[in-house]
Every structure is written in C-alpha cells, then in structure tokens.
Amino acid sequence: MLSEQAAPVVRATLPAVGGALDEITERFYAGLFAARPELLRDLFNRGNQATGDQRKALAGSIAAFAGALLASPDTRPDVMLARIAHKHASLGVTSEQYKVVHEHLFAAIVAVLGEAVTPEVARAWDEVYWLMANALIALEARLYQERGVAEGAVWQPMEIAGRREETTDTASFTLRHPDGRPTAAFRPGQYVSVQVTLPDGARQIRQYSLSAAPGRPEWRITVKRVEGDPAGEVSSWLHAHGRVGEQVTVSAPFGELVLPEGDGPLLLASAGIGSTPMLGMLDHLATTGTSRPVTVVHADRSPAGHAHREELLRLVDALPQGTVHLWYEEPGATDAAQGRADISALDLPEGVTAYLCGPLPFMRTVRGDLLARGVAASDVHYEVFGPDLWLGTTA
Structure with a gap:
C-alpha cells in the first residue's frame, strides 16, 4: 500500500x-x-x-x-x-x-x-x-x-523437429528436446520466448504463442516474417535458418491469456497472426471433447494470407457448439464477409468470456463493441505481441 x-x-x-x-x-x-x-x-x-x-x-x-x-x-x-x-x-x-x-x-x-x-x-x-x-x-x-526452475533459469536448448510453410510469409515450427524427453506442460494460450544468435553476436529474443494444444510430444510455434531491421531480426533469422535439426534456445512457457475452467461460453477473436494463441485453445477444446459454446471470429487480409486457415475451420467443425465468422479485406471468399471484423450483430450467448489477440486497433474496436453489448470488462481478456501499449487504458 x-x-x-x-x-x-x-x-x-x-x-x-x-x-x-x-x-x-x-x-x-x-x-x-x-x-x-x-x-x-x-x-x-x-x-x-x-x-x-x-x-x-x-x-x-x-x-x-x-x-x-x-x-x-x-x-x-x-x-x-x-x-x-x-x-x-x-x-x-x-x-x-x-x-x-x-x-x-x-x-x-x-x-x-x-x-x-x-x-x-x-x-x-x-x-x-x-x-x-x-x-x-x-x-x-x-x-x-x-x-520448477531457479530465478531466471528458464532457458533450454531445443531442436526444430519440423517446419511447414503456412503462407508466403508465415511458417510453423515444431520443437522438441534433443535428448527426446517430453516437452513441459503448458496452458492453452501461453507462449515461449525464442532466443537466436544473430550475425553481429547479439542474442535477441522474441515471444511466440504455442499454436497447438498441450500434451503433444512436441511444441509448435508459428512465426510471421516481420520486415525491417531490427524489428524483424528474429523472425527473419528463423525463416532463413530455421531448418529441421537446427537448435534454438527456448524459454519455459508463460502467459496469462489462458482458457478458464468450466463450461461457460467463449468468444475467441483474432486478427492476422493473433490467431496463434486461439489455435492452441481451439486445439485443446477439440482434443478434450468440450461441449461448451465457442464463437470464433477472425479477420485477415485474404484467405491465402490466413495462416492455419484450414486447420482453424477443422477445429471449429469438431466442436459441437462451435461457430466461426471470418472477414477478409480482399473480396472473393465465399465463406467470409468482406472488410473488417464486426461483432456488433453476432449472436453471443449470455455470460460469454472473450479472448482477443491482434493489432491494438482491432482489439480496441472489438472490446468496445463487447462492452456496449453489456459484456463485463472483467470478462474481456487480451494478449499483446510486444510492449503493452494498452496498459492502463482498458479498465
């Protein structure tokens, strides 16, 4: 005090x-x-x-x-x-x-x-x-x-076990321990830090959400290549050098945007690469056979630029009470609306808990619409990639 x-x-x-x-x-x-x-x-x-x-x-x-x-x-x-x-x-x-x-x-x-x-x-x-x-x-x-680690002792060497090109500028990587021991448990929605050594000797760090459910033998992260130096140093390095068998240094999982216990209804709203923590949540919900109502909202530039698009549709389809609403800026998608996401007219169940991830303007708009519809501020949670420029403005 x-x-x-x-x-x-x-x-x-x-x-x-x-x-x-x-x-x-x-x-x-x-x-x-x-x-x-x-x-x-x-x-x-x-x-x-x-x-x-x-x-x-x-x-x-x-x-x-x-x-x-x-x-x-x-x-x-x-x-x-x-x-x-x-x-x-x-x-x-x-x-x-x-x-x-x-x-x-x-x-x-x-x-x-x-x-x-x-x-x-x-x-x-x-x-x-x-x-x-x-x-x-x-x-x-x-x-x-x-x-279960000493203060600051969160780092461990991990090996890239697999790589998949999700879009022209996004790739997913599966990570495993070189000695074959199981990966640590985590809560759906959490992230890890990845540290790489760059040509100038700097060891730069970036955070990436775990984009698949816990309980798998390997972790998965999905990395969108960011243009420019130094902003894109780590993502560019991973895209250029992150091949199967390459070792990287990875932290233990952390993050407080995680699924709540219970069977209450959920709204998972994302834009762009902000879909990655939502994928981990959806994968977990589908794997555990949940029957809770889940409304998924995602906005992107185009179907071709939407990383894990088919996976997201498959996961929502596996949920008995799952619905998905897509928006793309470019026209032509038959299963999506054109333009920016608009949740104001969606049929949301009473008592919904919302999870948001994406650019700040997207999250501010969605949060504002939710509050206008009577959703309590305490029931709207968000994740920011990078410094939290929203802190203190969302009470």
Whole structure:
C-alpha cells in the first residue's frame, strides 16, 4: 500500500512526472544501455527500442500503477502487473536487475525534473517504484516456482523437429528436446520466448504463442516474417535458418491469456497472426471433447494470407457448439464477409468470456463493441505481441 506520507506527494506531482515520463524513460534507456550495453544486445528487444514502443510501454505502466495506488491507497494493484510479470519471466528477468533499473530510472528523473525532485518527492516516488518492483518480483518468483526452475533459469536448448510453410510469409515450427524427453506442460494460450544468435553476436529474443494444444510430444510455434531491421531480426533469422535439426534456445512457457475452467461460453477473436494463441485453445477444446459454446471470429487480409486457415475451420467443425465468422479485406471468399471484423450483430450467448489477440486497433474496436453489448470488462481478456501499449487504458 502507498503510505500516508507518500500519497499526497505522489498525487501532487503525478501531473508533472506523468507529463515528463516520455523524456524520463528515453533518458533512462539511454543511460541504462550506455552503462550496460549487454542488456540491449542480449535481453531487450532492439526493434521495440528503435520504434520507441518499449519506452511508451514503460511510461504507461508507471503512470497506470501510480494512478491505481492513488485510487486505492490500501491495496497494491498486482492484477494489472500480471502480464508484465509473465513477459519478464519468459525473458529470465531476475530480482537483482530491478536494482539496476532503479539506479538509472531515478537518475533520469532527476536529470529531467531537476530541482523539483526534492528529498520528499524522491522518497515518495521511490516508494512507488519499489511497490511496483516488489510486486513484480513476487509475481515472477511465483511463476518460476510453478515452473520448477531457479530465478531466471528458464532457458533450454531445443531442436526444430519440423517446419511447414503456412503462407508466403508465415511458417510453423515444431520443437522438441534433443535428448527426446517430453516437452513441459503448458496452458492453452501461453507462449515461449525464442532466443537466436544473430550475425553481429547479439542474442535477441522474441515471444511466440504455442499454436497447438498441450500434451503433444512436441511444441509448435508459428512465426510471421516481420520486415525491417531490427524489428524483424528474429523472425527473419528463423525463416532463413530455421531448418529441421537446427537448435534454438527456448524459454519455459508463460502467459496469462489462458482458457478458464468450466463450461461457460467463449468468444475467441483474432486478427492476422493473433490467431496463434486461439489455435492452441481451439486445439485443446477439440482434443478434450468440450461441449461448451465457442464463437470464433477472425479477420485477415485474404484467405491465402490466413495462416492455419484450414486447420482453424477443422477445429471449429469438431466442436459441437462451435461457430466461426471470418472477414477478409480482399473480396472473393465465399465463406467470409468482406472488410473488417464486426461483432456488433453476432449472436453471443449470455455470460460469454472473450479472448482477443491482434493489432491494438482491432482489439480496441472489438472490446468496445463487447462492452456496449453489456459484456463485463472483467470478462474481456487480451494478449499483446510486444510492449503493452494498452496498459492502463482498458479498465
């Protein structure tokens, strides 16, 4: 909880700090990478740094966390940090790294705000930082414990057992342990991090959803090739070099967009490569013979560009109460509508729980339509590939 002494100081200074967060986070990352260049080379996503998305996500998370503390001073908003904790765990982040972040973040705050950072202000925002950091450390420790690994020890060598070209720019890869032992269990909808060594020696990491059900002898990921350097470094490497027999370094599975227990109705809505966690969920539902109502919505550019299209149709067809609604931007598909997905007129059952994955504009539109139809905000869940630029805007 936020102390009685800190709360009024944070409330009074939040507009100034919030207004300067973009500059603060820019200075923070510059200072951090100047002192610890290996973090940019081997841990942080160089593509997200180049676009500024990681800076925006950090600023948004700090502002959202501070705002939540002020709204409810007696509670710590751990729920809003769950997605960050899963991402950190998939990267092998350790508690010691929060001390390094603290050092460079507060140096950036002082550099930007100058004399406005009085000892009282510094103490108050130090409290905010460690409330957030300790919440994440605790959540990540629990995730490591659940996975049965030491803090940060999430990495393992895996071998590409199979490769399939799904579209002209998307390929799926099956992964297995080189020694033949079974792959670890995971929950449908979760993802793994994949680390590859690039020509300049950097070990860059990206996250990919597990696009098939758990319980199989191998994991499967589906990778869309992203154009541009450094944004597409890992996907381009996998498309160019990810051949059967090649070894890659892969994390344990993490992610909090997972199917709920029970038999309640579900809406799985995706666009583009956002279909991959939904495929894992659908595969699990079909494999376990569920009878729960499942409505599937997917939007894509064209049938030819829709990765796993036939598989998705087959999985929905295997569900006794499964229905699918497709939208393609290009005309000509006889089993789909043209244009962008529109769920406003769909027949959704009472008490539906929704899962969304795709570009932010798509998810914002679908979420807004669901809320307008009376679906509770707590029943709408989402997954973001990359920094969560939506944090703090979906309450």
